[in-house]
Amino acid sequence: MTPQRTRRTFDTTFKRQVIKMIKDQGIPVSQVCRDLNLVDSAVRRWLAQHEGECNGKLTGAMPLTPEQQRIRQLERENQRLKGDVELLKKAFGFLRPGYEVIQTLITHMREKAAIARLCPLLGISRSGFYAARSRLSRPRIVSMQETQLQAAFADSAQTYGSRRLSKAMQARGFAMGRYRTRTLMRRLELRARWSRKFRHTTDSRHDLPVADNVLNRHFNPDAINKAWVSDITYIRTASGWLYLAAVLDLHSRKVVGWSMSPSMPADLVCSALQMAITLRQPPKGLIVHSDRGSQYASAAHSELLRRNHCIASMSRKGNCWDTTVMERFLLNLKMERVWRRQYANHTEAIADIADYIVNFYNARRLHSALGYRSPVEYEQAST
Known part of the structure; x- marks a missing residue:
């Protein structure tokens, strides 16, 4: 039985030495194979490959000549660089730089590379680059839309976003949608910015009687003075905390009563409710909703409701969503x-x-729930 031949591997240096023995020294292939224990077909394959590479013919095998080895190395480097360029292009697109950023980058890099080379790399046309540069060199004309938009934004105390600003512009006679408004706001750098701070004001840990949730989140009554909602919040001053109690009509979202004090006694909420009753003169059966705070569960507040034939309603325990309309007003007050x-x-x-x-929230502020009208305007249209 013929013993199995062990498969050997040869590097390019050994192969070149074998080829040199055959070509330069004239040793026959058969003798080289006997002396070096090589297979005849493998040596002849090396010779054919070497001859092809000398004639410029590329094969899939490992190159034998130094020139072809250098070419193969350059091909690998070229392939890697192409991959790096594709990755950078994808990353550049993912970052989504604005056209002005690309314009600035090309202007900055044109001393190191031609514009004709930079534009395709950054995904823009050369004609577009020159057209944009020409536009930027001309003085920008401020349109009437931009002037009125800045005025409307200032009139809102710099609190309106694109939705309300578009409605405000429409009220001024400009047919502007939200996306056009957003574009102009970005161009004019108009941004409404707020921060959030919180302080706990509700004390529901008491033994006072608590009313049922009569309102039950019916936040849209069909007329004024059918359902009011009330709550307390805090205001920070350099002289200490100031507490605000407010009463809001759910039909028009109008603040109908308020009171402020350095402390939170029951008199605070009673003063706000008394102001609302005096100004509005509500009919019997008005629902007055609040949270379970001790001020609203007090005997003084309950007596005021009874004396004016109002129905007390209180949120469920730990459920702020039952007074969400009032919570929204208080948040708007603080943000704006x-x-x-x-x-x-x-x-x-x-x-x-x-x-x-008085002068902004009730009279001018646009409410999305009211069809982008102010509470005063909405009540006037309803009567």
Whole structure:
């Protein structure tokens, strides 16, 4: 039985030496195979490959000549560089730089590379680059839309986003949709910015009687003075905390009563409710909803409701969604006014908050729930 031959591997240096023995020294292939214990077919395959490479013919095998080895190395480097370029292009597209950023980059790099080379690399046309550069060199004309948009934004105390600003512009006679408004806001750098701060004001740990949830989240009554909602919030001043109690009509979202005090006694919520009753003169059966705070469960507040034939309603325990409309008003108050101010004392805060309620929130602020009308305008249209 013929013993199995062990498969051997040979590097390119050994193969070149074998080829040199045959070509340069004239040793026959058969003798080289006997002396080096090689297979005849393998040696002849090396010779054919070497001859082909010398004539410029590329094969899939490992190159034997130094020239072809260098070519193979350059091909690998070229392939790797192409892959790197594709990765960078994808990353550049993922970052989504604006056209002005690309324009600036090309202008900065044109001393190191031709514009005709940079434009395709960055995914824009050369004609587009020159057209954009020409536009940027011309003085920009401020349109009437931009002027009115800045005025509307300032009129909102810099609080409106694109939705409300588009409605405000339509009220000024400009047919502008939300996306056009958003584009102009970005161009003019108009941004509504807020921060959030919280302080717990509800104390429901008491033994006072609690009313049922009569309102049951029916936040859209069909007329005014059918359902009110009330709550307390806090205002930070340099002289200490100031507490605000407010009453809001759910039909028109109008703030109908409010009161402010450095503390949170029951008199605070009673004063706000008494103001609303005096101004609105509601009919019997009005639902007045609140949370379970001790101020709203107090005997003084309950007596005020009974005396004016109002129905008390309170949220379920730990459920802030039962007063979500009032919570939204208080958040708007803080985002649009309080968090933009630094009140030196209580007097300054009381005057500014009253101005916000009377002159902005009730009179001018556009509400999406009211078809982008103010509470005063909505009530006038309803009567």
